[in-house]
Amino acid sequence: MATIKELSHKEERLTGGHRLCAGCGASIAVRQVLLGTDNPVVAGSATGCLEVSTTPYPFTAWGTPFIHNAFENSAATMSGVEGAYNALKRRGKIPADKEIKFVAFGGDGGTYDIGLQSLSGAMERGHNMLYVCYDNGAYMNTGIQRSGATPFGAATTTSPAGKVGQGKPQARKDLTQIMAAHNIPYVAQASISHWKDLVNKAEKAFAVDGPAFINVMSPCPRGWRTPNEMTVEIAKLAVQTGFWPLYEVEDGEWKLNFKPAKGLRPVEEFLKPQGRFKHFFKPGNEHLIEEFQSQVDKNWERLKKRCGVE
Amino acid sequence: MATTANKATTKQTTVAMTGNAGCALAMKQINPDVVGAYPITPQTTIVEEFANYVANGVVDTEYINVESEHSAMSACIGASAAGARVMTTTSSQGLALMWEELSIASAMRLPIVMHNVNRSLSGPINIHCDHSDSMGARDMGWVQMFGETAQEAYDNTIIAMRVAEHEKVMLPVMIMHDGFITSHAIDRFDVLDDEVVKKFVGEYVPKRALLDTDNPMTFGPFAMPPYYYEQRKAMRVALENAKDVVLKVSKEYGKLSGRTYGLFEEYRLDDAHIAVIVLGSTAGTAKYVVDKLRDKGMKVGLLKPRLFRPFPSAEMADALSHLKAVAVMDRSDSIGAPGGPVYMEVKAALYNTTKRPHVQGYVYGLGGRDTGPDQIETVFGDLQKVARGEEAPREAVTLLGVKE
Numbered sequence: 001m002a003t004i005k006e007l008s009h010k011e012e013r014l015t016g017g018h019r020l021c022a023g024c025g026a027s028i029a030v031r032q033v034l035l036g037t038d039n040p041v042v043a044g045s046a047t048g049c050l051e052v053s054t055t056p057y058p059f060t061a062w063g064t065p066f067i068h069n070a071f072e073n074s075a076a077t078m079s080g081v082e083g084a085y086n087a088l089k090r091r092g093k094i095p096a097d098k099e100i101k102f103v104a105f106g107g108d109g110g111t112y113d114i115g116l117q118s119l120s121g122a123m124e125r126g127h128n129m130l131y132v133c134y135d136n137g138a139y140m141n142t143g144i145q146r147s148g149a150t151p152f153g154a155a156t157t158t159s160p161a162g163k164v165g166q167g168k169p170q171a172r173k174d175l176t177q178i179m180a181a182h183n184i185p186y187v188a189q190a191s192i193s194h195w196k197d198l199v200n201k202a203e204k205a206f207a208v209d210g211p212a213f214i215n216v217m218s219p220c221p222r223g224w225r226t227p228n229e230m231t232v233e234i235a236k237l238a239v240q241t242g243f244w245p246l247y248e249v250e251d252g253e254w255k256l257n258f259k260p261a262k263g264l265r266p267v268e269e270f271l272k273p274q275g276r277f278k279h280f281f282k283p284g285n286e287h288l289i290e291e292f293q294s295q296v297d298k299n300w301e302r303l304k305k306r307c308g309v310e
Numbered sequence: 311m312a313t314t315a316n317k318a319t320t321k322q323t324t325v326a327m328t329g330n331a332g333c334a335l336a337m338k339q340i341n342p343d344v345v346g347a348y349p350i351t352p353q354t355t356i357v358e359e360f361a362n363y364v365a366n367g368v369v370d371t372e373y374i375n376v377e378s379e380h381s382a383m384s385a386c387i388g389a390s391a392a393g394a395r396v397m398t399t400t401s402s403q404g405l406a407l408m409w410e411e412l413s414i415a416s417a418m419r420l421p422i423v424m425h426n427v428n429r430s431l432s433g434p435i436n437i438h439c440d441h442s443d444s445m446g447a448r449d450m451g452w453v454q455m456f457g458e459t460a461q462e463a464y465d466n467t468i469i470a471m472r473v474a475e476h477e478k479v480m481l482p483v484m485i486m487h488d489g490f491i492t493s494h495a496i497d498r499f500d501v502l503d504d505e506v507v508k509k510f511v512g513e514y515v516p517k518r519a520l521l522d523t524d525n526p527m528t529f530g531p532f533a534m535p536p537y538y539y540e541q542r543k544a545m546r547v548a549l550e551n552a553k554d555v556v557l558k559v560s561k562e563y564g565k566l567s568g569r570t571y572g573l574f575e576e577y578r579l580d581d582a583h584i585a586v587i588v589l590g591s592t593a594g595t596a597k598y599v600v601d602k603l604r605d606k607g608m609k610v611g612l613l614k615p616r617l618f619r620p621f622p623s624a625e626m627a628d629a630l631s632h633l634k635a636v637a638v639m640d641r642s643d644s645i646g647a648p649g650g651p652v653y654m655e656v657k658a659a660l661y662n663t664t665k666r667p668h669v670q671g672y673v674y675g676l677g678g679r680d681t682g683p684d685q686i687e688t689v690f691g692d693l694q695k696v697a698r699g700e701e702a703p704r705e706a707v708t709l710l711g712v713k714e
Contacts (some may be wrong), residue, residue: 014565040523044388055531065520067391069384069412076381079374080396082521087343087372087394100523118384121377139425168421245570 007035013043013047018061025218025235026050027091028192029252030105033214036202040064041101043082046074046110048274049141050085050134075122075131076175078104083126100130101206108149109139114174116156123182123211130205130212133175136220139248144223148173151243152295153288154224154276161279166288179213180249188248188288191217193235197246197257204250205217206247217244237270242300247307264300267293317519318568322500329460329492330463332401332499333485334359334427335465338369339507343514346374346385350404351437352489353427372683379404383411383422387672390420394518395471398422402443414453415482416528416545416643421474421514422482423467428490428590430677438678439489441590442642445651451545453483453552454619456589461499462616465569468502470558471511471573478551483598488591490678502567510566549620556617561662570709573622575614576629578604582611584693584700585630585667587656588639589615592674592681596639599686610690623659630660633667634697637689639710641675649673649707668696668703674710685710 002010013034018119020027028048034041042065045051048105051068069077082102088094090307093293104122106115111133119131138156139145159168176189185208190198192237198216205212219235221228226286238244268289271277280288304310318625327335332571334356337345347357364373372389376382379400390396400408405426417423426447430440444454453473458462463485470483487493502510518527533541538626553573564570579585588596593614613621613629613636630636640650647654647669660666672689675681689710695701 011450040518042523043394051530052532055528057537058529059529060531062528063526065523065526066528067388067520068528068532069387073381075412076376076384077388079376080385080672081371081392082345082388083344083346083374083385083390084389084394084396085521087370087389088392090370100521117377118381119670121381124377125374128681135530171431249380272417 002106010035013041013062013064014054015061015063020049021222021228023221023231024049025136025192025220025231026107028231029132029216029218032192032195033132033196033202033216034064035199037101037206039101039206039209041103042067044068044074044078044081044104046106046108046115047071048107050105050107052141052195073112073118074104074106074110074115075119076183078102079122079125079127082129099152104129104131105131106131107140108135108137109135109147112148112173120182120201123179123184123213126210128210130214134216134218135215136218136223137172138220138223140220141222149175151279152292155279156276166279166285167276176215182255183252184211184213186212186248186250188214189244190214190241190246191239191244192241193232194246194258218249225278230273234270234273237265240265241267241270242296243267243270245300245303247303254307256304256309259309267296314564314570316564316568316570319511319565320502320506322502322567324498324500325708326496326498327460328355328494328496329487330427331359332460332464332496332501333467334363334702335501335637336364336464336507339399339502339504340468340471340511341369341508341661342371342397342416344374344377344386344389345398346382346389346396347398348376348379348382348400348404350379350401350466352429352493353399353401353404353425354369355493356425357605358426377550378392380411382406383415386422387411387415387418387420390494391418391519392521393516395514395567396422399425399427400701401427402431405443405447406431412447412450414530417541419480419548420482421471421480423474423485424482425467425485427489427493428486428594436677437489437492438677440641442482444486445642447484448527448619448651451481451549452480452619453479453549453556453558454486455483455617456486456615457492458591458593458614459499460492460497460534461569463492464499464501465563465571468507468510469556469559469563472524473552473555474560475514479548479555480547483551485699486590492592501566506566553617553620553622571616573617573625574629575616577612577614579611579613579615579629581609583609583692584697585613585633585636586592586639586686586689587613587615587636587652589618589652590641592639595681595683596686599683600691602683603687603690608690608694621655621659623655626656627659627663627666630667631665635668635670635693637670637672637693639672639674639689643673643676652709670696671707672703672710673707677709681711
């Protein structure tokens with residue numbers, strides 16, 4: 001693992017000048033992931049903020065080969081790229097000593113929801129590729145609509161808080177564990193706030209022979225209604241409150257990567273700064289905070305058990 | 311324009327195979343870098359046959375067994391953008407599921423070759439032949455070629471690879487043959503030697519490839535109003551170019567095989583007064599009827615479209631100009647439109663010409679409804695009355711063989 005000074009000297013494969021919002025978590029996630037290998041990389045992305053903002057024709061922010069196909073098929077598309085690599089290498093059209101890495105990105109909408117089948121299929125087929133979900137908890141590109149990754153109670157434009165509704169009624173889907181159930185060599189959950197952990201995980205994911213998956217907490221100031229400068233801090237709070245535990249599953253071995261010595265901080269600290277949870281703090285809505293806390297506690301205990309942690 | 315038989319310049323082997331086996335054989339002889347495919351009736355035997363070639367090491371293709379047709383085309387797009395020679399195959403619902411990907415493949419200018427074994431679209435669900443699947447994909451920027459027989463399905467596969475990869479085209483090509491009728495019936499036809507096909511299709515050298523990591527390129531960028539339109543125009547120009555390229559490649563193929571295909575086939579059309587236009591396997595039945603009526607002294611003929619996209623409007627208008635009346639038989643309906651897709655194309659092709667026949671529209675054989683010689687004779691009977699002025703031309707489309 002390189003030091004931050006060494007990492008800062010590495011070539012940037014996603015350049016500045018892209019159109020992502022100030023404070024966007026997605027580009028931070030991509031840059032940290034791409035620091036995980038020195039090999040040539042082919043990157044891809046599902047339709048979404050990342051794709052739209054980095055490739056406004058005739059410009060591109062990608063200094064590495066990049067492909068966008070559609071919304072639900074970032075994984076299937078990259079599986080074809082990887083398949084072509086295998087074929088062309090076998091036929092001597094790519095030098096035997098040249099090793100190219102493959103990474104497909106997708107937001108949570110393109111991964112948890114519409115792209116889940118494509119992702120599951122690619123992982124089951126065992127392509128030597130990494131899939132990275134930048135999870136910001138809603139369809140942010142189309143204007144903050146709820147997704148399978150939207151947390152319980154979060155207000156979105158399709159699950160607003162109103163006189164009767166209190167944001168999204170359902171809890172979020174646990175995609176990282178779904179991917180672990182594919183029994184692929186490497187699965188991890190990471191956050192842009194913990195750069196060392198994320199770059200480390202990206203290194204491992206690129207190094208394994210076979211499919212790898214990383215789910216990265218990538219806050220969206222627009223959708224979360226947080227100040228632009230708070231992105232990293234709020235991502236850190238997601239981890240410290242146990243809403244977004246950092247862990248990895250290496251060849252079936254579950255490992256918790258972050259366990260605060262003094263215990264988890266109350267989820268209220270994560271919820272309070274976010275406009276999407278504003279209704280949680282209205283008088284009479286205390287039960288929403290309690291429900292959120294109890295879900296986090298339950299998941300945390302379950303995860304600790306899986307990781308063999310007291 | 312007509313299909314002509316000339317002397318072959320290379321040795322061929324006569325085989326007895328289904329149309330699907332012929333397509334799989336052509337794929338084996340092409341030995342593409344990547345095949346990404348998903349099984350669906352009646353295409354399934356192509357992917358099965360090809361899987362056997364892979365399992366026995368006859369080809370060294372990377373065979374990606376995807377989890378849906380959407381992913382099949384997605385993987386093909388990724389592989390083709392990566393710089394590989396790519397093929398796939400589907401039918402009906404599979405093509406429908408690929409829908410979104412079809413026009414991405416053509417917009418990215420990826421020379422993917424795909425068989426679509428014609429099958430009706432649900433619902434109700436039905437596995438038998440009609441052309442509604444591929445006709446529904448007619449505006450997606452793909453070259454579309456229809457074949458009548460197993461021989462044509464085989465030949466078109468090899469020709470399609472060269473057309474797709476031609477620098478003036480660089481578009482995906484969809485090749486059709488009729489589900490079950492052509493796909494599953496054993497037919498006798500001639501095939502080229504593996505080495506001859508290998509030489510004919512040559513090596514694919516992409517100009518732009520994702521795997522050329524020293525020259526990074528972005529595929530599939532976001533194009534706003536100042537750029538999108540020109541991109542679509544470029545597709546139109548390329549698709550128009552495909553017409554000449556199809557003829558050129560078919561001619562070259564004809565020199566080898568003795569089978570030279572045109573944009574469409576004219577059968578006893580030169581001196582005909584009335585004719586039927588029909589594509590796919592029903593053209594075979596129609597030829598039988600033409601012969602039968604000719605024996606009775608009737609001046610009848612047939613035109614069988616081969617290239618549907620781009621549609622050879624001028625050439626077809628020219629070939630039809632001497633006729634008094636023609637009937638266009640569509641094995642798909644364009645519900646709510648004046649008639650089936652081929653009917654509308656033919657009528658549009660003729661509209662601005664000065665010398666043109668009357669055009670009558672028919673829909674037939676939906677969902678695999680059998681279409682025999684008697685139905686085609688009825689059509690010629692109608693045309694004869696119109697040509698003699700005994701019956702007023704009909705405006706509405708006639709549904710042949712449908713129960714009241």
